[in-house]
Amino acid sequence: MSKEAFFISLFNSKQIGDDGAVLGNYVYSKDLFCEDIHFKRSWMSLEQIAQKSMLVNLSDAIAMNAKPRYALIGVVLPKSFHYEEMRALSKGFLNIAHAYGVEIVGGDTTAGEKVMISITVVSTLQGKALERKNAKVGDLVAYTGKLGESYRGLTRLLRGGSLSKKARFITPTLKANFVYKSAKYLSAGMDISDGLSKDLSRLLKESGNVGLHVKKKLPKRLLCSGEEYEMLFSFNPRHKKHILRLAQQTRTKISIIGKVARKRYRCICKEHHF
Amino acid sequence: MSKEAFFISLFNSKQIGDDGAVLGNYVYSKDLFCEDIHFKRSWMSLEQIAQKSMLVNLSDAIAMNAKPRYALIGVVLPKSFHYEEMRALSKGFLNIAHAYGVEIVGGDTTAGEKVMISITVVSTLQGKALERKNAKVGDLVAYTGKLGESYRGLTRLLRGGSLSKKARFITPTLKANFVYKSAKYLSAGMDISDGLSKDLSRLLKESGNVGLHVKKKLPKRLLCSGEEYEMLFSFNPRHKKHILRLAQQTRTKISIIGKVARKRYRCICKEHHF
Known part of the structure; x- marks a missing residue:
């Protein structure tokens, strides 16, 4: 078992194991997107980093047959960041939010050494939830x-x-x-x-x-x-x-x-x- | 305007500005809790760090007159972390979750240099939302x-x-x-x-x-x-x-x-x- 799987298993929740947690008609999903783990700053513009972090999170919702509605965005930003850099990041988030009809309803920012983006997406099911667990022999x-x-x-x-x-x-x-x-x-x-x-x-x-x-x-x-x-x-x-x-x-x-x-x-x- | 306030203002959402976003009967709140910004590892045990990160997030929900129901937890952990350290963290999250009747329904972990905890809390209003905006002259x-x-x-x-x-x-x-x-x-x-x-x-x-x-x-x-x-x-x-x-x-x-x-x-x- 990987460390990640071990850590997640400690919470012992029946909701954990899919791309998102299904609760009633809602699906909640959350993914981290971190500098030097998921991307290097030299690879992409800040706008592209923000866009990809949103897309990766919307993908979880869509994969469960849910329509993303709201996003909460937590961002760790280097202290050296200027307004222009923050504007580029927010443009990336908003580009994807607009394209998918998602409203950014909240967030939190704090200072750190590397860029870290944590997004939570609230989605509504478009019918039955598409989960991982129901593949049958012969499918x-x-x-x-x-x-x-x-x-x-x-x-x-x-x-x-x-x-x-x-x-x-x-x-x-x-x-x-x-x-x-x-x-x-x-x-x-x-x-x-x-x-x-x-x-x-x-x-x-x-x-x-x-x-x-x-x-x-x-x-x-x-x-x-x-x-x-x-x-x-x-x-x-x-x-x-x-x-x-x-x-x-x-x-x-x-x-x-x-x-x-x-x-x-x-x-x-x-x-x-x- | 602080950099945080500037960044948040870029999203131009009417939901942003309170401890949480009110959408129908639900309140969504999200806070980051980061090593060397909000705490130093030498100050608290990992169990205490996890506990405080949960309490800080539940506080946002409670402050809006909402009962916390579900939590999604994203954690950046140093690669050097062993199972015992992950167990201590998860114990802290679960202690507070149990005390407040909150179910941990999802999360994400990734490796990094410092401990970073990002929690999203889904809560249900216990009546009208308690917001910041309605204080009246004479109150x-x-x-x-x-x-x-x-x-x-x-x-x-x-x-x-x-x-x-x-x-x-x-x-x-x-x-x-x-x-x-x-x-x-x-x-x-x-x-x-x-x-x-x-x-x-x-x-x-x-x-x-x-x-x-x-x-x-x-x-x-x-x-x-x-x-x-x-x-x-x-x-x-x-x-x-x-x-x-x-x-x-x-x-x-x-x-x-x-x-x-x-x-x-x-x-x-x-x-x-x-």
């Missing part, structure tokens, strides 16, 4: 979009290169339309934040330690690419046609990677944080 | 408990001394019972986190730039003592008898410090963070 497993670009981007940054503002690692594209339309046909789902293999192992574990019968072996650069924020999901094969149609309607590429099986699945990647 | 202004101990404690710690676990600076005592019983008779209220003078200036500003006709001059060690988590509140003089009775019933000491007046009030203290 098909699929993901949206293309995987691997985020890892390629990260590798380039770590080698001293730079990325365009449209690069996946800088600006992930969330699959809200597809999720909201297809959620009722899905048995389980989550976003791919730590890599397909790692997140798949979580989904299958939460669904009763089931496994995956793979259609064909995928390359590691695709399986272990984190921060993709594409969707990973499962569904009963009888919904296949319907889901492919919804994918087409929402212009969402879908790749079916296999079928839920009894034998336990093991993640093949290491933690992806640099 | 009486009062605070609960004794002020000054927190500053004395902080001074002792800064000089290398230590504090007992019951000291105000280590374990603030919240005035939930008094708030819940008296809120309907109060015109405005907030908790005292940055010192009576500073917080009073905020309450009076939010109430339309009104001022205070002081009963008698208070000493600076009392006016500028932050992190007290006592309540500051105003009420129409016709409720005075009733409020004093509720204070007695809930064993809450009350000190009336003056009357809301037209002339603008100015804070006399500097920021209290060390």
Whole structure:
């Protein structure tokens, strides 16, 4: 068990384990976004840092079939920050808030050595919650979009290169339309934040330690690419046609990677944080 | 305007300005609690750090006449932390959660150099929201408990001394019972986190730039003592008898410090963070 998993397990709450906590019609999610853990200042502008921190948090809500409504933003800022730098950060938060119809209703700031962003998102369910735990043996497993670009981007940054503002690692594209339309046909789902293999192992574990019968072996650069924020999901094969149609309607590429099986699945990647 | 106030003002939300954001019957509040800003590790045990971080956050909810229900906890932990240290932290969070009937429903952890705790509390209103903005000219202004101990404690710690676990600076005592019983008779209220003078200036500003006709001059060690988590509140003089009775019933000491007046009030203290 990782230290993070151990720490979270100490709270012994039945709500913990998904991208967000479902309480009545509301979903609450919270993620930290920290300098030198999740990003380096030299990689992105402050506006891009704020944008990505919001997108990463909205992704959790969307992955549970919930519409983000409100955000509370806590920010640790270096004392040396000037008004222009604060303006750039707030512009990033507001860009994404406006694009997704989210109101920033509160927050807290404090001084520190490194930039640290903590966002809580309050969302309302758009139907049933899409959780990790209900994948059934025989269900098909699929993901949206293309995987691997985020890892390629990260590798380039770590080698001293730079990325365009449209690069996946800088600006992930969330699959809200597809999720909201297809959620009722899905048995389980989550976003791919730590890599397909790692997140798949979580989904299958939460669904009763089931496994995956793979259609064909995928390359590691695709399986272990984190921060993709594409969707990973499962569904009963009888919904296949319907889901492919919804994918087409929402212009969402879908790749079916296999079928839920009894034998336990093991993640093949290491933690992806640099 | 402080940098914090400037940054918060950029979001231009009508919800921002109180201890929490009121949305329907819910109140959302969020506070950061950071090593070397709000505490030093040598001052308190990890259990005490977690406890205080929870109490500080619950205080925001209670100050708005809301009952805390759920908490989401984000924690940055040094990589060197062992299981025992994580257990001590989680014990602190759970102690306070249990004492106040709060469920910890989610969270996030990440590695960093210093301990940083970001808590979001979801609360339900116990009647009308107690806000800062409705103090009226002629209203009486009062605070609960004794002020000054927190500053004395902080001074002792800064000089290398230590504090007992019951000291105000280590374990603030919240005035939930008094708030819940008296809120309907109060015109405005907030908790005292940055010192009576500073917080009073905020309450009076939010109430339309009104001022205070002081009963008698208070000493600076009392006016500028932050992190007290006592309540500051105003009420129409016709409720005075009733409020004093509720204070007695809930064993809450009350000190009336003056009357809301037209002339603008100015804070006399500097920021209290060390």
